[in-house]
Structures are given as structure tokens and as C-alpha cells.
Amino acid sequence: MREQTDIGRRGLLTGSFLTRKGRENIERRQQALxxxxxxxxxVIEACATCNxxxxxxxxxxxxxxxxxxxxxxxxxxxxxxxxxxxxxGDCAEACPSIESYDRELASxxxxxxxxxxxxxxxxxxxxxxxxxxxxxxxxxxxxxxxxMQDNLCTSCGMCIQVCPVNALDIQFG
Ligand code: SF4
Ligand code: SF4
Ligand code: SF4
Numbered sequence: 001m002r003e004q005t006d007i008g009r010r011g012l013l014t015g016s017f018l019t020r021k022g023r024e025n026i027e028r029r030q031q032a033l034x035x036x037x038x039x040x041x042x043v044i045e046a047c048a049t050c051n052x053x054x055x056x057x058x059x060x061x062x063x064x065x066x067x068x069x070x071x072x073x074x075x076x077x078x079x080x081x082x083x084x085x086x087x088x089g090d091c092a093e094a095c096p097s098i099e100s101y102d103r104e105l106a107s108x109x110x111x112x113x114x115x116x117x118x119x120x121x122x123x124x125x126x127x128x129x130x131x132x133x134x135x136x137x138x139x140x141x142x143x144x145x146x147x148m149q150d151n152l153c154t155s156c157g158m159c160i161q162v163c164p165v166n167a168l169d170i171q172f173g
Contacts, residue, residue, distance in 0.1 A: 029070050034077035035155075035172035037063055038087060038106035043097035048074040050096060057094035060086060062157075078108065080170070084157035108155040109172030111137075113148055118167040120146040129159040129168060 036044060037054055054076050055063040064079045066072040078085060085108065092101040119126035120140070129146070130138045137152035138159060160168045 032072050032075070032077055032173060033064070033066060033070070034079055035109040035170055037076055037078060037091040038085060038108055039089075039092040039098055039101040040076060040095065041107060043095065044075055046097040047076055050074075052076070053094035053096065054091035057090040059088060059090060060084070063091055078157065078170075080157035080160040082161055084160065087154070087156065106154075108157070109170040110150075111148065111153050111155050111157075111159075112169050112171050113146060114167045114169070115145075117165045118146055118163075119165060120144060126164075128162045128164065132159040132162055134158075 037058075040047065040054065052065050052074075055065055057063075060083050062078050062080065062083060062085060063076050066075050066077060068074075076091075087103065087106050089101065089103065092098045115121040125144060126146075127140065130140070132138075133153075135152050135154060137149045137154075139147055139149065141147050155170055157170060160170070
């Protein structure tokens with residue numbers, strides 16, 4: 001009976017590798033769901049066992065925790081589906097493993113524009129994201145295509161949620 005159960009379990013595991021959905025589920029559980037909060041990269045190992053004070057402290061409500069069945073279980077990540085990061089520092093203040101932090105060293109990742117899907121790059125007038133950027137890192141060129149000023153962008157993520165075709169994303173890691 002025990003042998004049959006083991007065979008069944010092995011079959012299920014093998015099956016999950018063979019199907020596309022199974023492979024996608026496994027990959028999703030291996031890759032971080034989003035970038036870490038701005039000053040958390042240095043303490044990411046300690047995050048696995050702390051009490052998640054950063055998530056409770058974030059006034060924007062964008063700090064999420066990887067679930068138990070994930071390779072990054074317990075670590076915080078930033079969810080930009082409703083708003084972005086203000087770099088207020090509350091997550092770092094609340095973290096028991098961050099003793100001090102330098103506002104100049106805030107790091108989330110790099111904003112990427114997918115010109116293959118951006119409406120403004122494909123003949124459709126769209127400026128939805130531009131108004132979300134306080135530092136004017138997003139602008140239109142003379143052909144009404146969206147251009148990013150990398151030197152101005154802070155990767156706050158404020159512009160991500162307004163894009164109707166998900167052409168903006170933050171690369172991290
Ligand atoms: S810096 Fe502020 S807004 Fe950004 S993740 Fe931390 S608590 Fe949230
Ligand atoms: S992520 Fe960059 S481009 Fe987008 S709103 Fe923030 S600073 Fe502006
Ligand atoms: S909101 Fe999206 S589709 Fe529109 S210009 Fe910005 S990136 Fe392009």
C-alpha cells in the first residue's frame with residue numbers, strides 16, 4: 001500500500017512537470033513575486049523568520065509577504081497593482097533587522113517599458129502614465145511615443161497601475 005502511495009505521488013510530481021500549467025506553478029513558486037521594499041535587500045535572509053512588521057507599517061499597503069509554499073516564504077515584496085512607494089521609510093523603521101538606513105540608498109529596481117505593448121508606441125494616443133509621475137520621468141517625444149528618462153525615475157511604481165496594457169514593470173534582483 002505504502003509503495004502504491006509513493007508511486008502515485010511520484011506520478012503526480014512527474015505529471016506536474018509535464019503539463020504547462022504544472023511547470024508554470026512550479027516556476028511561480030521559485031521566483032520572487034516582486035521587488036523587496038527599498039531598504040530590505042540587505043536583511044532579506046532575516047525576513048524569513050521575523051514578525052512582518054514592514055507589511056503592517058506600510059501606509060500605502062503595498063508590502064506583501066511570500067506565502068508558505070513559496071521558495072521565498074516569509075520575505076516581503078512590493079505589489080504595485082493599486083499604488084506605489086513614497087519612500088516614506090516606515091518599513092525600514094519598523095524592521096528589527098535594519099538599524100539605520102540611508103534615504104539616498106533606496107533601491108527597488110529598474111522601471112522597464114515594453115514598447116511592443118505600449119499603446120503610444122503602437123499608433124494609439126495614450127498618456128495615462130505620464131500624469132502619475134511627479135518627477136517627469138515619463139514624457140512624449142515628437143511622434144507621441146512614450147520615452148523614459150532613466151536618470152529621473154526612482155522606480156516608485158506609481159505609474160504601473162494606470163497602464164491599460166501592463167506595459168510598465170519593475171525589473172529587480
Ligand atoms: S518606503 Fe513607505 S511606502 Fe515604500 S514600501 Fe516602505 S513603508 Fe511602504
Ligand atoms: S516608477 Fe519612475 S516613471 Fe513611474 S511614476 Fe515612479 S518615478 Fe515616474
Ligand atoms: S499608460 Fe501604458 S500604454 Fe499608455 S503610454 Fe503609458 S505605458 Fe504606454
